[in-house]
Amino acid sequence: MLKKFLATVSVAGLMAGAAHAVVLGNATSGAAAAGEPVPLASALDYAGDAVDGNLVVRFGPSAGLFPTGNVLAFVTVTGATFDGALDGSEVVGTTTSVISNGGLNGGTTVTYLISGADLCDAGTPTICSMSLPVVLTGSDVSVSIGFETDAGADVDNTNRTSRVSLDVVDVVPAFAAVFTPDAVATTADLSAANGPFTAFTGASNDDLGDVLVRANTVNYGAGARTVKKDLANTNVVAADVDSITISVAGSMAAFDPAATPAGDFLIGGASADDVDVAGRVATIELPGGALGSVQAVTVSEDGDTAIERSTYVASVNVAVAAASPLTAGASFSGALQSITRNGTQITFPWTQSATQGAASGTSSVFRIGNLVGTDAGAVFVEAKNTSEAGYTNPGVVQVAPSIDANGELVVNSAQLETLLGNFGRGDVEFTVEAEPFDLTGRQFVVRNGNVQQVIGGTIDQDLN
Incomplete structure (x- = not known):
């Protein structure tokens, strides 16, 4: 009462x-x-x-x-x-x-x-x-x-x-949460020493942002005032909280503490209780005393796995203590900073390997054009997913050291399978060391002698 x-x-x-x-x-x-x-x-x-x-x-x-x-x-x-x-x-x-x-x-x-x-x-x-x-x-x-x-x-x-x-x-509401994306870019480096995107660029940091869960405050004009849990001027405090669970959804492939070498995903300076690479989520349960404390979300790459482009969204669940007069906790979610890759990426969806395409008389031709009078940098390719059971993904593989000034790079299904293996059917992502508005990207599907244009235009227009 x-x-x-x-x-x-x-x-x-x-x-x-x-x-x-x-x-x-x-x-x-x-x-x-x-x-x-x-x-x-x-x-x-x-x-x-x-x-x-x-x-x-x-x-x-x-x-x-x-x-x-x-x-x-x-x-x-x-x-x-x-x-x-x-x-x-x-x-x-x-x-x-x-x-x-x-x-x-x-x-x-x-x-x-x-x-x-x-x-x-x-x-x-x-x-x-x-x-x-x-x-x-x-x-x-x-x-x-x-x-x-x-x-x-x-x-x-x-x-x-x-x-x-x-x-x-x-x-x-008794509680509030503030999600603050980090302001310094977190960019995986195409030229990383151990292979493309296995480390961040020198200008990057490993901070994705902060999560703050606190007692709610209201400012009616005379200053912020903490929400009360009764009408005797008793504030909502950390003792009213049993636990605060923070989950961050996004790519965990390069931050798996169970991998060799190991990566890590940290929330509030502590390793997450669980890093689910397949489920793309890291979770930690903090004690109620964490109410009002900023929890930094940081990553530590394993140095071997290519760091993926990914958005990161934090979700918070506040569970109240049994002795508190509060009858329910609260849930919140908010965006943190995304991890990007330098260079330009273009993804061609629904792509067949040469082996799978041969069964239906289908092959693909990929063309990337350089629109400017200076050479573009190296070109890489990666199979983002696969329909083939047991497929071993080689990760990010170099296709060519450069694209000539005002030139082009053409890759067909057979060449792609040589680089990536028989991935069956999947989405294929090319990465080019150049600006997207300097490039064109097209995939042509040839079926029974007929050519179908799948994607056309400059990459900054057609990037999907």
Whole structure:
């Protein structure tokens, strides 16, 4: 059961006939000095009536005095119901107060007949208040108030139907996550000493970005405020968390700690609990104490496996502690930095090896053209996937040392199979040490003497 609370709403400027309007403010435990709402966690046991307490409504004129005679205060609460019948003692600071109407257990409206309201101070009220015991229902809580004299005259342009409202409690998520991609490029190097793309370029780093899981904060204008787990101004903290699981999806081929030589995938400086190369995901479970701490996501290549181009997306699951009043955790996801390769890549999908194509009378011709007056760099090729069981993929293989200025490179199915082996059917990726807008790339499929153009144009236009 959550502790009972006092939510305070200030009402000012209630002089009969004045040009002022009633002003509401909030001094609830957990509210800012500026009278902003209390940010309360949404994952609490509202359904079990476990979030209860008192709404304390302060009131006073914005200037001058309230009327010296009796006034009626018409009060409605939304997002909560009264926890027990009201009896008039909820109003303090005035001479007397009695229930005129409403105030029933489980109700949401009450009318007070108040005498001595002229004792209330002006400006920022501190003397007069209403304490309304309530049970919260799980939605935002607000209070609306209108005033009349006992003769039925409006007070400060308010009455029983024309009222002023104030948000007292704002129901918001308990947790938040921030995903920050690293700003320094992480680029696999075509000219790596141990083979194409087995290391990163010298200008790269091994950092993919940061993941921060924290208690949620809300800024209503007076500064960021941590979400509360009750209405006694108790913040959501690390003790409310049992564990934080972070999974990062993307290529793990070059970062497998079980490989020889070994790579690594690190989250928060620690090796991931599991690196699933086939599933393309690395996962770590952190203790609840990690709440509020930045977790850097870094990679360490094995130096032997070609590092693949890949996007990386982090997913977070927060599990709450059994002793916490929070009833549910939270899940988040966000993008980290991608790993790229230098040079230009173009992928030709649905490509057959010479062996498989021969069965149907089909062969392919790949042409890469150099549009500029300087030689392009080396050309490499890689089978990205295969239909052949037991196929041994040689990885990234060099096709040619360069493409002449204003020249071309032509490779057919037989030459491709010599380089890559019989991959059957798959997607083939060429990498060229040149800019994409300086190159054209085309695949021609020859079937029964007929030529079909599959891809055409400059590579920066057709890169897929």
